[in-house]
Amino acid sequence: MADLSNEKNGVEANGSTNGSAPKKQWIMNAFSMSSPGHVAAGLWSHPKNRTAEYTDIEYWTDLAKILEAGKFHGVFIADMLGVYDVYKGPGNIDSALPGAAQFPISDPLMPIAAMAAVTKHLSFGVTASTTYEPPFLLARKYSTLDHLTKGRIAWNVVTSYLESAARNLNLDTQIPHDERYVIAEEYLQVTLKLWESSWKDDAVVKDAKKGVFTVPGRVRRVDHEGKYFKVAGPFTNEPSIQRSPSIFQAGASPAGKAFATKYAECMFLTGFETHTVRGQVDDIRALAAKNGRGPGTPKLIIGMLIIVDETDEKARAKYEEYMSYADLEGSLVLAAGWTGTDFGQFSDDEDLRFTGTPGIQSMVNCWSATVPGTDGARWTKKRVAEELAVGGPLPKAIGSPKTVADILQTWVDEAGVDGFNIPYAINPGDFEDIIKWLWPELRKRGVFWEDYPAATTRENYYADGKGPRLRDDHPGSAFKWH
Ligand SMILES: Cc1cc2nc3c(=O)[nH]c(=O)nc-3n(C[C@H](O)[C@H](O)[C@H](O)COP(=O)(O)O)c2cc1C
Known part of the structure; x- marks a missing residue:
């Protein structure tokens, strides 16, 4: 554990740097x-x-x-x-x-x-x-x-x-x-x-001289009945x-x-x-x-x-490389478990926002109308599988x-x-x-x-x-x- 030696590093315990407002x-x-x-x-x-x-x-x-x-x-x-x-x-x-x-x-x-x-x-x-x-x-x-x-x-x-x-x-x-x-x-x-x-806080005394580990009267039942x-x-x-x-x-x-x-x-x-x-x-x-x-x-x-x-490029390349190992079927297995909806019933390119399936809507509705970071792409089964493949929802x-x-x-x-x-x-x-x-x-x-x-x-x-x-x-x- 540190002595909160943030001060040595120019950062105070509250996150303030160089006396500025605490962060x-x-x-x-x-x-x-x-x-x-x-x-x-x-x-x-x-x-x-x-x-x-x-x-x-x-x-x-x-x-x-x-x-x-x-x-x-x-x-x-x-x-x-x-x-x-x-x-x-x-x-x-x-x-x-x-x-x-x-x-x-x-x-x-x-x-x-x-x-x-x-x-x-x-x-x-x-x-x-x-x-x-x-x-x-x-x-x-x-x-x-x-x-x-x-x-x-x-x-x-x-x-x-x-x-x-x-x-x-x-x-x-x-x-x-x-x-x-x-x-x-x-x-x-x-x-x-x-x-x-x-x-009680003082129930355990471990007093070897008196031969008392726990003091009688300082431990009680809870008698819960619900x-x-x-x-x-x-x-x-x-x-x-x-x-x-x-x-x-x-x-x-x-x-x-x-x-x-x-x-x-x-x-x-x-x-x-x-x-x-x-x-x-x-x-x-x-x-x-x-x-x-x-x-x-x-x-x-x-x-x-x-x-x-x-760099941004190196990080993006790493993500793409990870994606090449992703199992999209496995991704849909998880998505189906989380939503309680069998994604197997949809075709790859079906627009999930229009299926009217409550399980999917509740999950998809708390996302964006379109897939984040894309140019207006809609949520289809394929996009769900890809987006959830590395990192889940x-x-x-x-x-x-x-x-x-x-x-x-x-x-x-x-x-x-x-x-x-x-x-x-x-x-x-x-x-x-x-x-x-x-x-x-x-x-x-x-x-x-x-x-x-x-x-x-x-x-x-x-x-x-x-x-x-x-x-x-x-x-x-x-x-x-x-
Ligand atoms: C980050 C995160 C981790 C979760 N981990 C588990 C888990 O390990 N096991 C589990 O049964 N549910 C897990 N859940 C599900 C929640 O316990 C909860 O059921 C879910 O968020 C839906 O909320 P609800 O139960 O109020 O419908 C997790 C949820 C989140 C957001």
């Missing part, structure tokens, strides 16, 4: 998955891509070391509990296989302890679903990891959206969308009670540094946003255009305020593919350090986001390029820190100097046992 410091997060193909189906076969090694622990520990040396805030690992089988389906699993379209996929929690052992400040945002696992078991795992990482774990709360996941987990079909969020609400209440209310869960407690883990892990979420529907604006400390957004995302940002800020959350919370970060090199910043920094600055200024969630085509190569080319430009502009101000996730993402525990405006704080 907002951006959150820069790496976005990953425990699969050979995340949001770039087919790219696993690129000779510089290491994602096919995702079953090796060294792949994860090397990634953690690279990201921490580059001062990324954290690495966020997405997760799915089934296969994308909507395309040319339902039930077709074969199209996902050649390009490794988020399949195969393994448990993202498993490598975290090893990654923590080779780092000191990098945070780990790990996805887990509130739909399929009892809350007590999940609370125990995240608390254990909060201990082992020394306060560097975050939980990306999802309610899951794949039919195939439901069928893997004792159901014939998914629980309806909004009911999944009702369950998630009670789930959060249970886990927050376990983390915050079961143990519609979906019955959990007696006491919580079996002793308190960890953050107690509750930092909470991440990405709800986009009305039910999802209501949930996220109550509980999330950091929210992931998507959208191709700054003005549509600005609408989401304003909406989220208003809902969060209504839910009693303080200004500036939750932190809002937008997904953004970044391909950067010395995220905007792209491709170019020299200056070009990319200008694009990111536009997003911060126009959309009002707090930072970026950055996937890769090539892992870890794209992250190494970002560290090498982009960070110096961002630091020159005073918008990216020189070093971590603290060691825990909550402290690093909030950067407000208020310690590792839940902030007072968070509903989980009501459960704290004072």
Whole structure:
């Protein structure tokens, strides 16, 4: 951890350069998955891509070391509990296989302890679903990891959206969308009670002379009984540094946003255009305020593919070279899974805006009327496959350090986001390029820190100097046992 020696570098802790007005410091997060193909189906076969090694622990520990040396805030690992089988389906699993379209996929929690052992400040945002696992078991795992990482774990709360996941987990079909969020609400209440209310801060004394590890009377049951869960407690883990892990979420529907604006400390957004995302940002800020959350919370970060090199030409050439490895069938497998619409039913050049299919319209309507960066090209199945092939449904910043920094600055200024969630085509190569080319430009502009101000996730993402525990405006704080 640095002594915030930004001053030595002419940048103050608040991002101010040479005494000028303080600049907002951006959150820069790496976005990953425990699969050979995340949001770039087919790219696993690129000779510089290491994602096919995702079953090796060294792949994860090397990634953690690279990201921490580059001062990324954290690495966020997405997760799915089934296969994308909507395309040319339902039930077709074969199209996902050649390009490794988020399949195969393994448990993202498993490598975290090893990654923590080779780092000191990098945070780990790990996805887990509130739909399929009892809350007590999940609370125990995240608390254990909060201990082992020394306060560097975050939980990306999802309610899951794949039919195939439901069928893997004792159901014939998914629980309806909004009911999944009702369950998630009670789930959060249970886990927050376990983390915050079961143990007093001074319960563990480890007094060897008196032979007392934990003081009787300072641990209690939670006795939760609700519609979906019955959990007696006491919580079996002793308190960890953050107690509750930092909470991440990405709800986009009305039910999802209501949930996220109550509980999330950091929210992931998507959208191709700054003005549509600005609408989401304003909406989220208003809902969060209504839910009693303080200004500036939750932190809002937008997904953004970044391909950067010395010059615009070199970066563009790199993107084109990546595209030559893309599996467009795999790209459509993912698009079909995200929208719930089988793209296999359309011809390549059909104009998707006129199909009237609700799933496609809701996804495509939040994009531009035309394909970004083209001269008025319409969204057809082929264009969807190409645009999503490298980076998925995220905007792209491709170019020299200056070009990319200008694009990111536009997003911060126009959309009002707090930072970026950055996937890769090539892992870890794209992250190494970002560290090498982009960070110096961002630091020159005073918008990216020189070093971590603290060691825990909550402290690093909030950067407000208020310690590792839940902030007072968070509903989980009501459960704290004072
Ligand atoms: C950046 C990002 C990452 C996400 N990661 C996952 C994930 O790993 N697993 C998952 O089931 N859903 C994931 N989602 C989906 C969201 O949890 C959420 O379901 C989606 O944004 C739609 O919102 P809604 O649930 O309110 O309809 C992700 C969404 C975004 C924007």
